[in-house]
Amino acid sequence: MAKTSLPRRLLRWISRALLIFVVGSILMVLIYRFVPPPITITMIANAGGGRGITKDWMSLDRMDPAMGRAAIAAEDGNFCTHHGFDFTAIQKALASNMEGDRRIRGGSTISQQTAKNVFLWQNGGYPRKVLEAWFTVLIELLWTKHRIMEVYLNVAETGIGTYGANAAAIRYFHHDASRLTSMEAARIAAVLPLPKRRGAIAPTGFTRRYGNRIQRRIGMVYRGGYAGCLR
Numbered sequence: 305m306a307k308t309s310l311p312r313r314l315l316r317w318i319s320r321a322l323l324i325f326v327v328g329s330i331l332m333v334l335i336y337r338f339v340p341p342p343i344t345i346t347m348i349a350n351a352g353g354g355r356g357i358t359k360d361w362m363s364l365d366r367m368d369p370a371m372g373r374a375a376i377a378a379e380d381g382n383f384c385t386h387h388g389f390d391f392t393a394i395q396k397a398l399a400s401n402m403e404g405d406r407r408i409r410g411g412s413t414i415s416q417q418t419a420k421n422v423f424l425w426q427n428g429g430y431p432r433k434v435l436e437a438w439f440t441v442l443i444e445l446l447w448t449k450h451r452i453m454e455v456y457l458n459v460a461e462t463g464i465g466t467y468g469a470n471a472a473a474i475r476y477f478h479h480d481a482s483r484l485t486s487m488e489a490a491r492i493a494a495v496l497p498l499p500k501r502r503g504a505i506a507p508t509g510f511t512r513r514y515g516n517r518i519q520r521r522i523g524m525v526y527r528g529g530y531a532g533c534l535r
Contacts, residue, residue: 329438329439333439333443333446337451340361340458341422341455341459344422344459344467345424346421347359347459347467355465356465357467358465358466358471359459359466359468360470360474361468361470362469362481364453364454364457366481367469367481368482369526370486370522371481371489371492372457372534373489373526373531373534374489374490374493374518374522375456375457375496376414376525376530376531377521377525378490378494378496378514379496379497380393381530382413382530383413383415383449383530384449384530384531384533384534388413388444389413389440393411393413394411395411396411413440414456415440415444415452416436416440417456418440418452418456418459419436419439419440419442420432420439421460422439423435424436424439449533449534450533450534453533461500462492462496462499463475463476463499464499469489469492472492476488476504476505486519486523487515487519488504489519489522490515490516491507493515493518494514494518495511
């Protein structure tokens with residue numbers, strides 16, 4: 305019997321590995337539609353140096369509605385209408401960065417950030433971006449927008465060693481996320497892009513201005529129906 309050539313064996317191994325990855329990732333996304341992710345790569349990577357991991361899962365329905373609206377106001381104004389990718393926001397971010405804006409802007413949606421935070425890691429360049437796109441498509445197909453926001457607001461880093469809006473509310477304001485004011489929700493949302501550098505307590509400079517801007521937008525998000533998918 306003739307031996308299978310090396311290229312064919314490699315192709316077979318690659319095909320099997322790809323099939324395992326596709327099936328495994330779909331199963332994982334399906335499980336997390338109903339079960340809270342117990343831990344993420346980001347949490348593990350940041351847990352060194354005695355920081356630990358502080359998180360306290362709270363359903364989106366129990367959180368004050370201001371928190372979801374603040375996230376939309378700060379991170380993704382078209383969250384309820386796009387299908388995982390906001391190409392207009394990406395184009396604007398690219399144009400701003402090419403013009404030399406002092407602050408590098410990103411075009412990632414909340415769906416993309418959720419895919420990255422739950423299933424992947426924080427750095428990695430284009431290979432990670434490809435995987436991020438794959439998982440973004442999956443969660444948009446297999447989860448509801450309500451579930452995407454719920455998971456995002458429970459796994460996003462909101463301070464050094466702190467994850468999720470509820471843990472942030474307890475840390476910064478000494479009560480849980482069910483009693484957040486619009487100001488408190490806005491301050492947590494203002495911390496999300498740079499949780500290790502920004503503080504929600506007595507913020508100054510850009511963080512304070514950004515938080516105030518988010519707080520003003522919360523009402524616009526509500527009145528404009530931009531958070532309708534969270535009900």
